[in-house]
Amino acid sequence: MVIDDRVRKSMELYDRAGELIPGRTQLVSRRASQFAEGVSPVYAQGAKGSRFVDVDGNEYIDWVNCVSAVILGHADEAVDGAVKRQIDRGSLYTVNSPMEVELAELLIETIPSAEMVRYCKGGGEACAVAVKIARGATGRDKILFSGYHGWHDWYQSVNYLADPDTGEFPITGIEPIGVPKALAGTALPFTYGDLDNLEKLFAENSGEVAAVMMEPLRSDLPPEGYLEGVKEIARANDAILIFDEVSCGWRTRIGGIQEYTGVTPDMSVFAKAMTNGYPMGVVVGSRDSMELAARMFISSSYWSDNVGLAASLATITELKRRDSVAQFEALGEKMRTAMQGAIDSAGVPASVSGWHFRCYVNFDVPDASMTSKVNTLFVQEMARRGIHTFTSFMPTLAHTDDDIQQTADAAEDVFKIVIQALEGDLDNLLEVDPKREPFRRFVT
Numbered sequence: 063m064v065i066d067d068r069v070r071k072s073m074e075l076y077d078r079a080g081e082l083i084p085g086r087t088q089l090v091s092r093r094a095s096q097f098a099e100g101v102s103p104v105y106a107q108g109a110k111g112s113r114f115v116d117v118d119g120n121e122y123i124d125w126v127n128c129v130s131a132v133i134l135g136h137a138d139e140a141v142d143g144a145v146k147r148q149i150d151r152g153s154l155y156t157v158n159s160p161m162e163v164e165l166a167e168l169l170i171e172t173i174p175s176a177e178m179v180r181y182c183k184g185g186g187e188a189c190a191v192a193v194k195i196a197r198g199a200t201g202r203d204k205i206l207f208s209g210y211h212g213w214h215d216w217y218q219s220v221n222y223l224a225d226p227d228t229g230e231f232p233i234t235g236i237e238p239i240g241v242p243k244a245l246a247g248t249a250l251p252f253t254y255g256d257l258d259n260l261e262k263l264f265a266e267n268s269g270e271v272a273a274v275m276m277e278p279l280r281s282d283l284p285p286e287g288y289l290e291g292v293k294e295i296a297r298a299n300d301a302i303l304i305f306d307e308v309s310c311g312w313r314t315r316i317g318g319i320q321e322y323t324g325v326t327p328d329m330s331v332f333a334k335a336m337t338n339g340y341p342m343g344v345v346v347g348s349r350d351s352m353e354l355a356a357r358m359f360i361s362s363s364y365w366s367d368n369v370g371l372a373a374s375l376a377t378i379t380e381l382k383r384r385d386s387v388a389q390f391e392a393l394g395e396k397m398r399t400a401m402q403g404a405i406d407s408a409g410v411p412a413s414v415s416g417w418h419f420r421c422y423v424n425f426d427v428p429d430a431s432m433t434s435k436v437n438t439l440f441v442q443e444m445a446r447r448g449i450h451t452f453t454s455f456m457p458t459l460a461h462t463d464d465d466i467q468q469t470a471d472a473a474e475d476v477f478k479i480v481i482q483a484l485e486g487d488l489d490n491l492l493e494v495d496p497k498r499e500p501f502r503r504f505v506t
């Protein structure tokens with residue numbers, strides 16, 4: 063494997079991690095194989111605003127932003143200031159913090175479907191709490207889902223439904239190792255955008271479905287009327303509708319995709335960007351769907367630590383104060399225009415898709431089997447030019463016009479390399495292994 067001198071320290075650490083940490087990283091999306099392994103940075107020593115510095119001293123414009131967890135920019139002074147002041151008053155109290163009630167009121171005022179609130183420490187955990195509440199509230203076990211919902215057994219059990227002919231798992235790329243076999247058949251995937259498929263699953267599992275859990279969208283808008291249709295079908299079958307807004311929440315509207323589309327679920331989960339980089343997750347929902355949680359055992363020591371509460375209050379307040387919705391629309395539009403300009407100037411067969419909070423480049427390759435190699439070549443060459451990205455770009459409020467221009471200039475150079483690759487030089491130009499998709503996400 064090629065190891066570029068520019069990331070030598072990163073790769074040495076990654077080797078040591080290989081001996082000590084099974085899987086090397088805690089989040090699959092932080093594995094070196096998710097970028098250009100041997101050229102992209104793997105470990106950082108500091109981050110500020112739109113940029114980070116890796117352990118080898120290289121600076122990058124960051125378009126990944128902790129897979130959407132950072133929304134205001136790294137080390138934001140307003141949020142970090144609130145956290146530091148809180149730490150001086152105690153990071154965790156023996157009794158409860160009044161911020162717990164204050165944040166609940168702010169979430170209820172901000173998120174259209176929210177009437178009650180439970181906290182936890184992350185997105186997957188919030189999904190697991192929501193599923194437990196839905197099962198408790200309905201007395202049913204099965205969950206129909208569409209999206210990525212974390213690492214917990216309720217969800218990963220879907221991979222006991224491997225295709226008997228091909229052996230392919232529904233969440234391709236993940237074996238259900240360690241998941242109780244007793245859960246097989248309790249989580250069933252449905253096809254995003256296809257109401258007939260959802261109706262069919264309800265018919266086949268009549269009276270057994272507790273909830274529909276879905277990402278209302280990831281990068282593109284849902285088909286016209288689709289979310290309304292899902293809500294109607296869930297209602298007709300007395301199932302609870304849960305929106306997983308862990309990735310799509312906050313950026314488009316502070317109150318989530320439900321505020322943008324006007325389709326309100328019974329429950330929703332939010333996490334990631336709600337704290338701009340501190341652990342926190344939340345389940346919100348209607349009184350009807352959530353109040354039974356008072357009788358369920360859902361309890362953990364750090365779920366209402368003062369750091370997460372202070373960071374959430376400061377982040378949501380800052381998003382409102384900085385007019386984030388308009389800012390993200392403007393930033394996204396500039397980014398899309400700049401990338402399209404770079405594509406046009408270079409003359410590369412590619413297009414820009416996606417919404418303003420996550421636009422992405424699609425290369426028009428003659429043969430689909432080349433996509434992964436071409437995308438990795440793009441990541442490899444962007445990394446060499448100080449740009450950390452997949453092929454998508456997720457801005458924070460700290461990204462500037464200069465960041466966008468520098469990224470577009472780098473992309474224009476890289477697009478010219480991609481043209482050479484498409485003319486036959488791909489295997490020479492790609493110096494690393496092609497990125498392997500870690501798993502299928504169901505919603506694009």
Ligand SMILES: Cc1ncc(COP(=O)(O)O)c(C=O)c1O
Nearest residue numbers: 184185186187210211212308309
């Ligand atoms: C839609 C969605 N749900 C749940 C999760 C899991 O969140 P976490 O990694 O905080 O457990 C993610 C993370 O990428 C996500 O995108």
